[in-house]
Amino acid sequence: MGAVKSKRVPRAIREQQMLDAAVLTFARRGYAAASMDEIAEVAGVSKPLVYLYLNSKEDLFSAVIRRESEALVAAVTAAVEPGATADRQLWSGLRGFFAHTAEYPDGWAVLHQQARTHGEPFAREVAVVRAEVVAFVTELIGAAAKEAGCAGELAEREVAGLAHALVGAAESLAGWANVRTDEGPSGEREHPSAKDTAATMMNFVWAGLGRLMEGERWAPGGLIGQQGRSAAVRG
């Protein structure tokens, strides 16, 4: 009974297995080099079945991007503490982001490294999701500026720029923190915990934004408002 019945896996589950195999293969080989043969083999199904269910490599890749980006956005959204102060919302969102990307490094590699190739149809999908994240962060920074009573001082364009910088920093940090190591057990590299990575990010980002909110700025002579250590050393 078991041997025969075990082949009758429902389509929905089979599709998820194929997508799992595709994520792994795309992350390791890249889009161009990934073959449907390998994806079918990793999924433990026949190649015709992959084509039957998911149509083409391009459609399969699109399905992967959609599933992985929805999962990432859902993880971050669920992590954000609603109604908290802006810095706590950012902190909880970043913890969700780094925890999810640490748990699914292959999914992150596909979204971050594979899917952004300009001009391909799937680049647009990733760009749309990224734009949503940037819009959320822009709102958060705007809210923080309001909380700090400096909404007028930070121009709208600068807030948008800061949001792009923040998102880029988080992406880069996630890529570094979760990089695949092929060094084996003797290798020294250990992954920092998602919480440590989020803390590094908050130290980097918020201490800086916090100063900005208080009206401090960096200028070529140093931080304005501080005694000019930099300016003194420079002369």
Added chain:
Amino acid sequence: MGAVKSKRVPRAIREQQMLDAAVLTFARRGYAAASMDEIAEVAGVSKPLVYLYLNSKEDLFSAVIRRESEALVAAVTAAVEPGATADRQLWSGLRGFFAHTAEYPDGWAVLHQQARTHGEPFAREVAVVRAEVVAFVTELIGAAAKEAGCAGELAEREVAGLAHALVGAAESLAGWANVRTDEGPSGEREHPSAKDTAATMMNFVWAGLGRLMEGERWAPGGLIGQQGRSAAVRG
């Protein structure tokens, strides 16, 4: 005389024209969709001549990556003020970076968006250049920590993480600041100047790093050392 002689363009110059055309085409169409026909047409030469000089689309793309990344690194290196304090070195380097990417947005699009596709041979080249930039920034942050007398407090791993965050922030900001707008003359979007973008970046990055150097940290209750505004609002 002019009509006949004008065809005798030296090979080195012809190659640069082909690379210029390739940068433009790869940036607009993406690697996969860019055709050698279009590149030859934009360069104003025959397709066989492109193949004769640069061998294949893949080799042409490699040559583009090499030329554009060397130009970017040279621009940043030339901009950095040697012997200045760490924040001034970063400031001058960022100004060089944003000025160059603003002047050559297509070259930047190829490096940032096209070339990072994992698993392709040219991804490695871009990764090597990026690793050099990260190493330089890591050194800079380490030097700044030393200047501030807190070298021990910032663990080596955190410095490396901060450098990755900083580089990712700059990349993202450059992508945003130099995004191609197809809105026409009625569109509202104007590019910020390279100097303004660099200033946004320094405000974001250095004010934060400056606090870190002084031993301040962000914690879920707010910046440690400050009165807990966030913590109070939270409860």
